[in-house]
Amino acid sequence: MSAIPSLQTRLDLAGLDDLFTADERIVRDSVRTMCERRIDPYVADWFERGEIDDIRGLTKELGELGVLGMHLTGYGCAGMSAVDYGLACLELEASDSGIRSLVSVQGSLAMFGIWRWGSEEQKQRWLPDMAAGTAIGCFGLTEPDHGSDPGSMRTNARRDGDDWILNGAKMWITNGSAADVAVVWAQTDEGIRGFAVPTDTPGFSAPLIKHKMSLRASVTSELVFDNVRLPADAVFPEVRGLKGPLSCLNEARYGIVWGALGAARSALEAAITYAGEREQFGKPIAGFQLTQAKIAEMYLEYAKGLLLANHLGRRKDAHTLRPEQVSLGKLNNVREALDICRTARTILGANGISLEFPVIRHMNNLESVLTYEGTVEMHTLVVGQSLTGLPAFR
Template identity: 65%
Template sequence: MATQTGAPPVSNLGPSPADLIDFDELLSEEELATRSRVRSFVDEQIRPNIAQWFEDAHFPTELVPEMGKMGLLGMHLKGYGCAGRSAVEYGLAGAELEAGDSGLRTFVSVQGSLAMSAIHKHGSEEQKQEWLPRMAAGEAIGFFGLTEPTAGSDPASMKTFARRDGNDWVLNGSKRWIGLASLASVGVVWAQTDDGIRGFVVPTDTPGFKATPIAPKMSMRASVQCDVELTDVRLPGSAMLPNVRGLKGPFSCLNEARYGILWGAMGAARDSFEDALAYAGERIQFGRPIAGFQLTQKKLVDMALEINKGFLLALHTGRMKDAGTLKIHHISVGKLNNVREAIEICREARTILGGNGITPEHPAMRHAANLESVRTYEGTDEVHTLILGQQLTGLPAYR
């Protein structure tokens, strides 16, 4: 069995070797405790197995109930069995999970920031009571059905349609790249109607629902993404999310997920850096550790600087989110910058590892491959660039 070796796990109580600015001084005791608890879970449950899970394209459903017990599912939501933690704590947890693997952090995001968040924000009291406690406990997995084969960055062009038939709704259409759909008990599906775009709570045992995992993949292999087909899926009138109409519904959930990515990407970058740093101290060439060479030290310094800046940006964004002052373009700054920098850090870490860096014993190449997916979902680099371009100029350039 392939296992990840290289850098030993960071002490649960200590800072990362990448920390050049005493970052932990900016965190409360409660925030540090949350980070430590999730880091321990990753060290014990994910690190020893992730190389094999990635190789086998296996998502460890056996960990879902444990994540529920830890309060990681719908972590930032209040009530209905959810933990009600702060945005900063949710971010710190996301960074630790993605230091294990993007696929595991993505599960928590799809479950909590997308599916549960949609029901929590826009659902009826009956929908909340039926699904949120079970999803928070990890007893039910959820999915979020927005993207389609021909509607990715332009969700307004979606073709999935829900028509009224008496008191029922009948859904027809296709969705693509839908995380966890083949494992889920329920999903939130967005569809065109005669009254605009609406969301629907869809139990996956409804006749006409079909989810097919997309395979093979070269990224996010320890996760599941699916094609979804909806063929005359009949739902009661009560299945519609009653409290939102239009794209502001799914976008409000996407912004929750995008926020988590700010932190997660830096977790993957930090993990790659720490492994490369440890390796550089042990790898002897020309009679001494390669960590003693100027070019290697420059690589390590450059990576550490970007990790420190990325975590500061994530923390500032989280503090604004907790204070209620966060704006949409703030999230785009973090998502665009931190994912882009994280990919470069992982690639640079691989160069320090040399040929050994392409083996599963080291995480950098796996993280880099995963981050190519993270770079694309929840808004591509191009979309976030245009959001920021409009913020700077006042001129939309989407069309």
Template identity: 70%
Template sequence: MSTSSQRPASMTPDQLFAIDSLLSEEEKEVRGTVRAMMDKHVLPDVAQWYEDGQLPARELARTLGEVGLLGMHLQGYGCAGTSATAYGLACLELEAADSGIRSLVSVQGSLAMFAIHAFGSEAHKEQWLPRMATGEAIGCFGLTEPDHGSDPAGMRTTARRDGSDWVLNGTKMWITNGSISDVAVVWARTEEGIRGFVVPTDTPGFSAPEIERKMSLRASVTSELVLRDVRLPAEAMLPQARGLSGPLRCLNEARFGIVFGALGSARTCLLTALEYAGTREQFDRPIAGFQLTQAKFADMTLEYGKGVLLALHLGRRKDAGGLAHQQVSLGKLNNVRESLEIARTCRTILGASGISAEYPVMRHANNLESVLTYEGTSEMHALVIGQALTGIAAFR
């Protein structure tokens, strides 16, 4: 066969965009370490965890902690102190395995640990952060309530003074890691406004019933938090957080990880579909050779690649100290929305096989349905962007 008639070597979407040329050696090393860990400790079992609706979260957290993934972008107290971009790339590799795994790390590091690191007392930091960094202690973040998701200012959970103590009452909903946590960062309304509290989960009156029968994020622990006359000492309050700016800053940290993470799901779906299309034959030829299939791959690869470039740009901005919350909204809105569309399109390429647990595509698509609306719905992020462009708030 002549050279001109030979089939050219195929490229991955990352190779087509030359993504590696934009990464430092340290960033590629972090990416490779997390990818290898997912290959060894998660991918062999995650489909079964998803099907069973169970996750060995405590065991997995210790494994993740051994390589410094928990709170990896924080400084001191046993945390790795990596760059924001390296953390984002780690989130991408975690979510390439499953969104539930990235959620475990994100809630631990970017919500619970970050809240204590940014707003806690020195005693809070010394007590909790080193053990949380190793996975010995698990944390959760209690902001969302049954009737108040997008509007946290309407929260009903209260903290009232009783002598030198605080007494908390209320309910939080859709809390990742809740029922396995050793400590909960809980936001409550006080006479002086919204404040945060470090709540050991063995405190009398605290309970965290697990939420079951989920159709998405099944390889993740999701709980309700119930606080009934939970009595805490005065020092349980986070001293540096006042008002909603505290929890919203924490959410911004978690959203940044999602900007990268969602693309991991998209990449897994895209690579799965490319492999499937190269071997699945119809009409006596691989379906990868049909124009409509190739058009799908071209469109999906463009959106995936643009998403990675956007995520890297935002990561560099964050590392330089110049990332605005509106820019995080740009990334979260675009990358999750496009990743979900990629997952759905890949499902069509796999046809009926796309709904089988033998392939990861439907699992990722189902997970992304949750990622689309948590840490801020698409509508809320669109309004954040709209306000940035017009100067007019349209939330009410």
């Protein structure tokens, strides 16, 4: 009997590596190598304790690797392709959704917001340090009472001479307590506007959110603004309304389309390995039909998800990607990744709930990814409106 091919070879059953150029595979493998060295040995402990050791050191290493704002150009950013960025997100989330969230919020929300909508002075002040990982950013849109309806936000900014006075609160903010700058969206007399808020400004605070059972290897905070006085040059000069924050969210959602597949792949790998080693009734459980049916279905959805992610990435690089297509990708890939993790948990049985294996950690994390940056319901309605031509949000 011939030897069983390596797990990596078996996981490329569909030949999906052929989708990517040699340079893209180098980017992917570089991120994977860094994650194997710097994150994988420690992340289960971070998750269990609910804190990341030396987040600033980790962020600096991610900057040195070039993944922070890697799809942006200039200001120290790597200027790489959307597919490169997607593959990086996949590898980061294969380690943990919280680590991918750190990178996604830094690059696709905070950095992209400044890069796309900020003044030249704001870009020069913040982007080089953020790309290097020596400054951390966060993104303030969601509020305690306003998630899917950001247009009803209560955080407000009013003019006081040449300054702005910012009041309100934001909730569930990744990187918040560690951030040096917060990109904050607020109601003004001129509509919703964006601000680059240094976190050492008097009146700003970022209490850490505790008692989470998901994304525990991630800094999650509330942002509180108590008469925060900002100079005139803190506001983004031109953008008004929801166009600004929604453009940032679209960037981050694109990364999630890829990232969720990393969690799925990690769970699938764990399930295949475990099933090959766990013996019941005299043979490995991988040799039973029901287990093989689960593994085949898991791989099928993973492969389809990667095909979709790559297609959307190629469209993004061709500047033809539409927001509703990103919604389609997030809706499908996160939902299927979560189902893959849940199925993997059944293969591992009781061991599936142990942090000795990555499955329950990925499963819990994806419960958050399923609803953040657009809930399942909202993305379903975006897709539904695209197909029927009729909005159903109200």
